[in-house]
Amino acid sequence: xxxxxxxxxxxxxxxxxxxxxxxxxxxxxxxxxxxxxxxxxxxxxxxxxxxxxxxxxxxxxxxxxxxxxxxxxxxxxxxxxxxxxxxxxxxxxxxxxxxxxxxxxxxxxxxxxxxxxxxxxxxxxxxxxxxxxxxxxxxxxxxxxxxxxxxxxxxxxxxxxxxxxxxxxxxxxxxxxxxxxxxxxxxxxxxxxxxxxxxxxxxxxxxxxxxxxxxxxxxxxxxxxxxxxxxxxxxxxxxxxxxxxxxxxxxxxxxxxxxxxxxxxxxxxxxxxxxxxxxxxxxxxxxxxxxxxxxxxxxxxxxxxxxxxxxxxxxxxxxxxxxxxxxxxxxxxxxxxxxxxxxxxxxxxxxxxxxxxxxxxxxxxxxxxxxxxxxxxxxxxxxxxxxxxxxxxxxxxxxxxxxxxxxxxxxxxxxxxxxxxxxxxxxxxxxxxxxxxxxxxxxxxxxxxxxxxxxxxxxxxxxxxxxxxxxxxxxxxxxxxxxxxxxxxxxxxxxxxxxxxxxxxxxxxxxxxxxxxxxxxxxxxxxxxxxxxxxxxxxxxxxxxxxxxxxxxxxxxxxxxxxxx
Amino acid sequence: xxxxxxxxxxxxxxxxxxxxxxxxxxxxxxxxxxxxxxxxxxxxxxxxxxxxxxxxxxxxxxxxxxxxxxxxxxxxxxxxxxxxxxxxxxxxxxxxxxxxxxxxxxxxxxxxxxxxxxxxxxxxxxxxxxxxxxxxxxxxxxxxxxxxxxxxxxxxxxxxxxx
Numbered sequence: 078x079x080x081x082x083x084x085x086x087x088x089x090x091x092x093x094x095x096x097x098x099x100x101x102x103x104x105x106x107x108x109x110x111x112x113x114x115x116x117x118x119x120x121x122x123x124x125x126x127x128x129x130x131x132x133x134x135x136x137x138x139x140x141x142x143x144x145x146x147x148x149x150x151x152x153x154x155x156x157x158x159x160x161x162x163x164x165x166x167x168x169x170x171x172x173x174x175x176x177x178x179x180x181x182x183x184x185x186x187x188x189x190x191x192x193x194x195x196x197x198x199x200x201x202x203x204x205x206x207x208x209x210x211x212x213x214x215x216x217x218x219x220x221x222x223x224x225x226x227x228x229x230x231x232x233x234x235x236x237x238x239x240x241x242x243x244x245x246x247x248x249x250x251x252x253x254x255x256x257x258x259x260x261x262x263x264x265x266x267x268x269x270x271x272x273x274x275x276x277x278x279x280x281x282x283x284x285x286x287x288x289x290x291x292x293x294x295x296x297x298x299x300x301x302x303x304x305x306x307x308x309x310x311x312x313x314x315x316x317x318x319x320x321x322x323x324x325x326x327x328x329x330x331x332x333x334x335x336x337x338x339x340x341x342x343x344x345x346x347x348x349x350x351x352x353x354x355x356x357x358x359x360x361x362x363x364x365x366x367x368x369x370x371x372x373x374x375x376x377x378x379x380x381x382x383x384x385x386x387x388x389x390x391x392x393x394x395x396x397x398x399x400x401x402x403x404x405x406x407x408x409x410x411x412x413x414x415x416x417x418x419x420x421x422x423x424x425x426x427x428x429x430x431x432x433x434x435x436x437x438x439x440x441x442x443x444x445x446x447x448x449x450x451x452x453x454x455x456x457x458x459x460x461x462x463x464x465x466x467x468x469x470x471x472x473x474x475x476x477x478x479x480x481x482x483x484x485x486x487x488x489x490x491x492x493x494x495x496x497x498x499x500x501x502x503x504x505x506x507x508x509x510x511x512x513x514x515x516x517x518x519x520x521x522x523x524x525x526x527x528x529x530x531x532x533x534x535x536x537x538x539x540x541x542x543x544x545x546x547x548x549x550x551x552x553x554x555x556x557x558x559x560x561x562x563x564x565x566x567x568x569x570x571x572x573x574x575x576x577x578x579x580x581x582x583x584x585x586x587x588x589x590x591x592x593x594x595x596x597x598x599x600x601x602x603x604x605x606x607x608x609x610x611x612x613x614x615x616x617x618x619x620x621x622x623x624x625x626x627x628x629x630x631x632x633x634x635x636x637x638x639x640x641x642x
Numbered sequence: 643x644x645x646x647x648x649x650x651x652x653x654x655x656x657x658x659x660x661x662x663x664x665x666x667x668x669x670x671x672x673x674x675x676x677x678x679x680x681x682x683x684x685x686x687x688x689x690x691x692x693x694x695x696x697x698x699x700x701x702x703x704x705x706x707x708x709x710x711x712x713x714x715x716x717x718x719x720x721x722x723x724x725x726x727x728x729x730x731x732x733x734x735x736x737x738x739x740x741x742x743x744x745x746x747x748x749x750x751x752x753x754x755x756x757x758x759x760x761x762x763x764x765x766x767x768x769x770x771x772x773x774x775x776x777x778x779x780x781x782x783x784x785x786x787x788x789x790x791x792x793x794x795x796x797x798x799x800x801x802x803x804x805x
Contacts, residue, residue: 118683193659193662196659196662196663196666197666197667197670200711200713201713201714202648221713226711253713254655254688254716255654255655255712255713255714255717256713287647303794310719378707378710379708379710382700382703383704398761613787
């Protein structure tokens with residue numbers, strides 16, 4: 078067995094069925110060995126998409142996603158995807174080829190110090206110099222990527238190490254004495270948290286991506302019901318509780334729901350779980366939570382107190398700590414409060430307007446049609462920009478891991494390849510990528526990937542021929558000086574998709590949208606649906622640097638629609 | 643909260659890339675580092691890295707928490723200023739053209755327990771260790787003679803007694 082075989086065997090021993098990659102000079106030995114193996118390889122058409130697909134795979138399934146690229150440009154093309162996984166704490170393993178060891182440091186052909194380049198955006202990295210270490214390096218990388226605060230691990234394998242014969246294949250571990258994530262919450266702190274929540278009059282829960290990573294959906298719901306607290310989420314926490322239910326008040330933040338943004342500051346006790354209080358979630362910190370005691374549960378101690386001052390820190394896994402907290406609270410009787418009722422009433426009276434009959438279609442209306450076409454098991458991925466915020470704000474998600482979006486890094490081009498990864502991980506679930514025309518064009522070459530590998534992904538492209546989010550900022554904050562945000566009239570997206578052999582349809586009217594989407598999702602076939610949307614419809618926001626209750630734009634309500642629609 | 647100087651002592655895995663990783667982390671998080679020293683520790687395979695950072699309590703807390711996140715960092719201790727033993731090594735080369743200057747420099751070296759490690763017709767090179775303040779005073783005294791070169795290690799530190 079040689080180094081490359083050991084990579085394949087170790088990955089398979091760790092339960093990996095599929096990897097996403099792209100060959101090149103320094104990984105030819107690996108690919109030669111892959112030729113005879115049972116490991117499924119999805120050939121993407123750009124390495125960045127291999128990393129995004131691995132992340133989509135990881136986030137849809139909860140397993141570790143794996144991508145692979147050659148040295149030099151192959152490796153640097155992975156960088157955006159690795160950074161995205163780092164910001165959103167997604168467990169992926171990126172394997173790169175490296176020039177032969179005796180050339181490292183010589184500026185050899187396609188040599189780049191990818192360990193150095195990715196140091197700030199990986200949880201850890203390895204460069205095995207001896208093929209005998211490969212199984213253990215892979216084993217330990219899985220451990221690091223998928224425990225504690227999850228994140229990407231890079232393994233850089235010099236070419237000759239891939240070819241080196243192993244003495245023995247041992248799936249051991251590389252010692253990591255400095256790596257001991259805290260999993261269980263401190264019981265004294267848990268008891269204090271229970272007291273604080275019991276005596277709170279207006280408790281509120283803020284659930285972030287950490288709750289989804291921990292699989293804490295049931296626990297969040299149970300606790301919220303126990304203490305009668307509404308649940309807001311960050312973008313990354315979307316779907317942790319069913320957003321259709323009374324208990325959910327949706328996304329908080331710059332483009333958050335009115336019910337979340339306008340009530341968060343009224344709470345007297347905020348329980349934040351697995352969230353990092355990003356500036357996009359909190360707005361101006363001085364105006365955030367003026368009267369609340371804050372309990373913060375997070376697996377990463379560095380997140381606690383980093384942005385928001387915390388009264389009670391609890392380091393631990395969200396699922397386990399919540400379970401402890403529930404045990405502590407069970408039996409205590411907390412009555413349905415006026416507070417909770419007022420929030421439910423607020424939510425019901427501020428249901429955002431999604432019904433319009435305008436042509437071109439309003440984006441809100443498109444989201445309404447999408448909502449009608451998907452089920453609660455459909456995996457929705459989004460790209461980054463206006464369409465993402467339309468989806469985050471208006472589309473109710475009912476289950477964890479069904480909304481996959483680029484949060485921290487805000488990577489245009491993420492949505493489509495992430496959908497590919499999600500579909501590979503969950504072939505039985507329908508997968509819908511909601512994208513914009515700008516971001517989709519950054520990764521449209523992956524239409525070849527879904528065609529060649531027969532990966533049925535439905536793409537709903539909201540096309541406004543604009544770089545919409547920047548266009549909105551220019552409209553609201555830069556005197557409508559639309560510098561370089563008009564994307565012009567090319568390409569013809571339908572023809573583009575068809576040239577890859579992917580069915581496509583342009584939709585411009587209301588009724589057609591849902592029909593086409595539903596059929597495509599039901600047929601389990603790849604399809605690009607281009608939906609022409611109004612370019613001057615903007616989503617309410619607080620301005621950058623503004624407080625959570627500052628408002629640019631206006632909230633519109635479904636109840637105001639004459640006669641409904 | 644005031645900006646204070648803190649001595650942080652860490653045990654890290656003794657392998658390539660660790661110093662880069664630690665330095666890069668401190669830099670990108672915007673922490674001010676005055677000095678870093680690295681060398682072997684009492685544990686095989688682990689190195690002791692001591693650095694001095696400036697900042698308020700909140701900054702210090704973040705430095706420590708962020709360092710904890712690095713897999714290669716095994717242990718971190720913020721040394722209590724009251725019980726810290728801080729020492730630095732300095733090599734200094736001084737101009738001593740005239741004979742009377744040379745004897746004066748040698749007298750100062752005696753007082754500061756500096757070791758003369760090299761002499762030639764124009765220069766004396768000395769080695770002095772001690773608290774950084776002591777080294778500062780020694781260098782100040784030598785200044786009028788003309789200092790040709792200084793090489794300082796930056797302080798390393800350890801806690802006193804049972805601390």
